[in-house]
Amino acid sequence: MHATSTQFKxxxxxxxxxxxxxxxxxxxxxxxxxxxxxxxxDIDNFEEMREAAAQLRDHCxxxxxVYLEEWERKATAAGAIVHWAESAEQMNQLILDIARDNEVRxxxxxxxxxxxxxxLNEYLENGGLEVRETDLxxxxxxxxxxxxxxxxxxxTHKSKEDIAKLFAEKHDRPQLxxxxxxxxxxxxxxxPHFLDADMGISGANFLVAETGSTMIVTNEGxxxxxxxxxxxxxxxxxxxxxxxxxxxxxxxxxxxxxxATGQPxxxxxxxxxxxxxxxxTDGPEQFHVILVDVGRTRVLGSNLREALRCIRCGSxxxxxxxxxxxxxxxxxxxxxxxxxxxxxxxxxxxxxxIDLPNAATLCNQCGVACPVKIPLPDLMRxxxxxxxxxxxxxxxxxxxxxxxxxxxxxPVLYGLLTKVAVRFGKxxxxxxxxxxxLPFAGKEWTSxxxxxxxxxxxxxxxYAARARRDGEANVR
Amino acid sequence: xxxxxxxxxxxxxxxxxxxxxxxxxxxxxxxxxxxxAAQTCCGQPGYNSGDRAGAQALARKVISEFDDCDYVVxxxxxxxxxxxxxxxxxxxxxxDVKVKAEWLAARTWELTGFLVNVIxxxxxDANFNGTVTYHDSCAGLRELGVxxxxxxLLSKIDGLTxxxxxxxxxxxxxxxxxxxxxxxxSSRLADLKCDDVEKAEADALVLGDLGCMLNIEGRLRRxxxxxxKVLHIAEVLTGMSGRETE
Numbered sequence: 001m002h003a004t005s006t007q008f009k010x011x012x013x014x015x016x017x018x019x020x021x022x023x024x025x026x027x028x029x030x031x032x033x034x035x036x037x038x039x040x041x042d043i044d045n046f047e048e049m050r051e052a053a054a055q056l057r058d059h060c061x062x063x064x065x066v067y068l069e070e071w072e073r074k075a076t077a078a079g080a081i082v083h084w085a086e087s088a089e090q091m092n093q094l095i096l097d098i099a100r101d102n103e104v105r106x107x108x109x110x111x112x113x114x115x116x117x118x119x120l121n122e123y124l125e126n127g128g129l130e131v132r133e134t135d136l137x138x139x140x141x142x143x144x145x146x147x148x149x150x151x152x153x154x155x156t157h158k159s160k161e162d163i164a165k166l167f168a169e170k171h172d173r174p175q176l177x178x179x180x181x182x183x184x185x186x187x188x189x190x191x192p193h194f195l196d197a198d199m200g201i202s203g204a205n206f207l208v209a210e211t212g213s214t215m216i217v218t219n220e221g222x223x224x225x226x227x228x229x230x231x232x233x234x235x236x237x238x239x240x241x242x243x244x245x246x247x248x249x250x251x252x253x254x255x256x257x258x259x260a261t262g263q264p265x266x267x268x269x270x271x272x273x274x275x276x277x278x279x280x281t282d283g284p285e286q287f288h289v290i291l292v293d294v295g296r297t298r299v300l301g302s303n304l305r306e307a308l309r310c311i312r313c314g315s316x317x318x319x320x321x322x323x324x325x326x327x328x329x330x331x332x333x334x335x336x337x338x339x340x341x342x343x344x345x346x347x348x349x350x351x352x353x354i355d356l357p358n359a360a361t362l363c364n365q366c367g368v369a370c371p372v373k374i375p376l377p378d379l380m381r382x383x384x385x386x387x388x389x390x391x392x393x394x395x396x397x398x399x400x401x402x403x404x405x406x407x408x409x410x411p412v413l414y415g416l417l418t419k420v421a422v423r424f425g426k427x428x429x430x431x432x433x434x435x436x437x438l439p440f441a442g443k444e445w446t447s448x449x450x451x452x453x454x455x456x457x458x459x460x461x462x463y464a465a466r467a468r469r470d471g472e473a474n475v476r
Numbered sequence: 477x478x479x480x481x482x483x484x485x486x487x488x489x490x491x492x493x494x495x496x497x498x499x500x501x502x503x504x505x506x507x508x509x510x511x512x513a514a515q516t517c518c519g520q521p522g523y524n525s526g527d528r529a530g531a532q533a534l535a536r537k538v539i540s541e542f543d544d545c546d547y548v549v550x551x552x553x554x555x556x557x558x559x560x561x562x563x564x565x566x567x568x569x570x571x572d573v574k575v576k577a578e579w580l581a582a583r584t585w586e587l588t589g590f591l592v593n594v595i596x597x598x599x600x601d602a603n604f605n606g607t608v609t610y611h612d613s614c615a616g617l618r619e620l621g622v623x624x625x626x627x628x629l630l631s632k633i634d635g636l637t638x639x640x641x642x643x644x645x646x647x648x649x650x651x652x653x654x655x656x657x658x659x660x661x662s663s664r665l666a667d668l669k670c671d672d673v674e675k676a677e678a679d680a681l682v683l684g685d686l687g688c689m690l691n692i693e694g695r696l697r698r699x700x701x702x703x704x705k706v707l708h709i710a711e712v713l714t715g716m717s718g719r720e721t722e
Contacts, residue, residue: 013660321647321665322658359658361651361665362524363614378565384526393526397653401522405530408485409537411514418489425489434697444659449666449694452490452706459483459492463499463511 001119001147003348005332008355012322012330024159025327032153032318035262036369042264046255053255054373057309060243061300067209067242068291074212075289078274083290088118091292095120095201095234096127098288102232104129104198110216110223111135112203113151113312114236116334117294117347120201132193134222136186143170149328151335152260152314157327190222200226200284204237205311206252207291210245213273214289217257217266224270233284235272239291240300240308252311255371260313295347303382307342309372316366316376322359331356338366338376345383354392357383396441415460422454429453479507480545482538482584484555485517486686494686497710498551498587505595512541520558523566524652532570535563539576547594548584551710552685553616556586561619586616588625588684588709600629602715604636606679608707611669611692612645613685626684626709633712641676643669650691666695673704680705682712 004011015021040046060067072082085091091114099107107129109115121131121142133142137154141147144166148154155163160179167182168175171189176182202223204214214235216223227233243249249271257263276283299308317323317337328336333344333353341356357380366376387393407414429435434450437443445451479502483495502509519534521527538559542548550556563577591597608630616622630638649655649665656662669692673681681696681704683689693706710716 016660016664322661325664361647361654363647364618368618385528388526401525401527401530405522405533408516409533411516414516422489441656444656447659448663450697452690452693454490459488459495462492
């Protein structure tokens with residue numbers, strides 16, 4: 001997917017000023033947050049599970065080579081055909097080749113964010129295939145020719161009315177109002193595609209090394225059908241998703257679904273090990289798995305490594321005050337919100353996403369809600385340092401910070417300048433002691449806020465005067 | 477016990493009453509208070525903006541200034557959190573200074589945490605007639621675990637009633653330089669915080685961080701709210717409320 005993250009500031013402003021989107025976001029805001037909070041408080045050891053999950057993910061990343069090779073051995077033994085792809089182009093081409101080898105015309109897909117990363121749909125369509133998203137949210141954004149704005153709720157930026165209008169137009173049927181009816185209509189439209197598709201493409205939430213399985217969680221059942229009904233199943237997954245055992249999987253699932261939707265468990269858990277066997281009533285004839293790098297090994301060797309713990313629950317964006325108000329599209333690439341502010345620069349390029357790590361208050365509402373304890377604010381701060389190293393910071397910001405440090409490391413000068421500044425500040429505050437307008441970067445503050453004016457003296461000078469008066473010895 | 481007071485640059489410049497109130501609270505608690513005269517900034521603006529070298533210079537300065545104190549008290553969760561949870565990382569390349577940073581971190585406390593967890597403050601010598609609602613600042617809450625301490629202290633004040641607001645733990649949108657880089661996002665978050673403050677219908681909003689105070693008060697006033705007081709917890713605990721104090 002082409003990244004438009006360089007436009008973040010402009011697009012975010014547009015999103016803030018879009019009343020329809022704001023109403024939709026306000027309606028969605030808090031729903032996942034409350035659900036997660038309830039689910040987490042239903043059990044008494046969630047914090048311990050988070051800690052264990054974080055440690056497990058680190059262990060997997062530390063031993064990724066070992067577990068991936070074990071996984072490949074077991075998967076191959078179970079009859080899966082394993083491929084490795086280093087780049088997005090390689091992955092897309094591999095899938096197109098598999099499709100051509102098997103005379104595939106129609107492809108159904110269950111949700112895969114990796115597919116969004118590599119622009120898979122477009123690639124396959126350009127290769128002459130018909131591609132149908134079957135996750136309801138993905139289906140909606142595909143019909144609208146948009147991109148997902150959330151990793152587990154792709155169409156969360158659209159209102160019920162938007163979707164009703166879209167369905168009426170695309171399905172050429174009367175416009176519906178009721179959500180259940182809309183869902184039934186989508187199901188009715190999608191069902192024949194499940195039945196006559198030649199290939200199903202799924203992602204994988206996890207790879208289980210000890211059994212050579214791929215694993216997905218879904219709520220709609222479309223994943224189960226995508227992985228079992230067409231004669232060819234291709235699972236695509238980032239190499240970082242590998243975990244050692246089924247026992248480990250049970251831990252990861254417990255933190256994943258609670259953090260994502262607040263469910264103790266998702267409606268469907270599909271563990272796929274090899275293709276259809278003799279005597280099986282269903283399942284694909286061929287089962288391909290493509291293990292994809294696309295930047296993962298580079299991140300593994302960088303100081304952003306902890307981001308690879310991510311299990312794609314979406315909790316960080318649900319809890320992010322910035323995401324809650326600008327929505328996912330402002331971030332300009334596959335992953336929005338805090339994890340996107342780390343992964344986009346990591347995968348697409350630090351210079352292609354300058355705003356993202358900066359457009360956060362570092363409030364850490366994301367970090368404390370992350371099921372694998374990714375220190376998201378720390379990673380964003382590291383990216384800010386990287387921007388400085390690479391000379392990507394604006395001249396004004398660099399100059400401002402340098403001046404501040406230069407003055408603040410010279411206490412006498414600092415004392416003089418601040419004395420003058422707070423007197424001016426007080427004067428400018430006038431009778432209501434508020435600054436209504438500030439120049440330069442200060443305009444960003446005062447366009448919608450006042451700044452309470454300083455009181456006219458600094459603490460340091462008041463304290464020094466008091467100490468002189470009292471003759472105290474404690475002033476140094 | 478020898479307690480160093482780190483006023484913070486923001487309180488020094490914008491609202492010295494916070495520093496004076498903190499000083500009074502520490503003196504009331506029987507501490508021998510040391511106020512290094514050359515203190516300025518903890519380095520957080522640079523640290524959070526990717527200027528590691530600048531932040532390191534200021535962190536070294538703070539570390540040397542409070543070398544001989546048993547405790548260091550900061551009337552801010554943000555600057556307190558900077559020293560306590562980030563200095564060791566900031567200075568990780570310099571093993572000798574890092575050790576000192578860790579030692580400083582172990583002795584550093586946010587004001588209300590210090591009063592409750594170290595001093596065990598029993599009585600609060602202040603009055604307040606009315607209701608207050610408390611905003612949990614992000615760093616105080618999520619870096620230092622400051623949650624019950626300010627409420628415990630406020631509940632000791634005669635005449636004061638706490639009315640909790642919705643979303644007390646939600647970020648107000650200040651975020652340091654974020655507020656002047658993404659002014660409209662920052663203002664929107666402040667506006668949502670103001671909605672919650674007004675819904676609580678308290679006489680005053682009380683909090684422990686001046687950055688959030690300036691942000692929320694600034695937005696409240698621009699919205700036309702002239703009556704809700706915005707006070708630092710140290711000001712409320714001493715009755716030295718507001719910007720008049722000198």
